[in-house]
Amino acid sequence: MTITLYELVGKDETRPFSPHCWKVAMALAHKGLDWTSVKTPFTGITGIEGAGKTVPVIRDGERIVSDSFQIALYLEKTHPDRPALFGGPGGEAMARFVESWTQTQLNAVLGMAAVMDIHDCLSPTDQTYFRKSREARFGATLSEAKERGVEKLPELRGRLQPLRAMFAHQPYIGGQTPLFADYIVFGSLQWIRIVSPDPLLERDDPVLDWFDRCLDLHDGLGRKTPAAA
Template identity: 65%
Template sequence: MTIQLYELVGSDSARPFSPHCWKVVMALAHKGLAWESRYVPFTEIPKIEDGSGIVPVIRDGDATVSDSFAIALHLERTRPDGPSLFGGPGGEAMARFVEAWCQTQIHAIIGKAAIMDVHDALAPDDQAFFRNSREARFGMPLEETRERGLSELGKLNARLEPVRAMLRHQPFIGGASPLFSDYILFGAFQWARIIMREPLLGHDDPVLDWFETCLDLHGGIGRAVPAAA
């Protein structure tokens, strides 16, 4: 049975932008698995069959699994014959670190800087939900959150320096070939690429070279959605 993947979209279902959903898209492609995407806006997420209230969610036969990392573990354990997403327990532990680092250091900036771009990409009902929920989360209007995020974009350069140093020795976070750790950081920059007009990386940045390489992986699936115009 083909895996069903629930992905977040805005008013244009051809432009899924969730960083967490992109992690799973890349993981499925890495494993060489077939899947069908079911696109859902913010206000439809609570109606997804597993009741978790988050995306991504997959239905894999009788199993439903939510959360990108849990989905990656599920794919790794149920399809052991396919290419590994972790390369063993050490790679799984490394991916846990990359996930925590990315959430606290990278998403924390992009999420604020891109907040109005996300809002503007949504249908009206979802815009109202998004504004109410995010203004409650950040304690300020979306417009002010965006300005604070844009003022912090310069911090990304320093926060990415460990990745640049690593890429001097190997082409991927996973080493000679990509692992789920790569897809975690890829998801963050794919989110920004699809939703934001402001470039986050300089043209001579090794992280940009790595990201461009990731866009071409698995038949160029990352490039299937164009960048924000």
């Protein structure tokens, strides 16, 4: 049975960009599972499969699962014979730390710095929704939010220092090979790669080497969506 993945797109349906949907796409590929993608605009999310208010959502036969972490747990549980996404109970617990780190230290800044780029990717209907909901969330206009985010980008580059230090020991957060924790961080950099033409990192940043390794995984799945130009 092929899994259905509902993933976020803008006006170009060939360019899914949501960090959380990318985590799931990479997790599905990691497990060697087939899936079909249902391209979903922001204003098409509510009520997908009755699952609520966010993407990703997957349907696997009769089973509906939403939330990227829950989906990864579901895939690990239903396909224990396929390559591991967590590598045991310690890896499952610490992937939550990696998720919390990514959300609070990276995504909070990236979501502001790239807010105009994201807006510009969307269909007109989605743009109206996005502007209203984000201006309410940030308590600022989109361009003010962008300015705030861009100001924090140098600090964000510093916050990636744990990855750089870790590379002295191993090439992936998962060790010698990637695990779901890698896809959590990958999702954020892939999001920005797809929506924004501005380079986020310095060309010689070892984090970019890791990101390139991730883009090569699973027959270059991540690379199949070209970078924003």
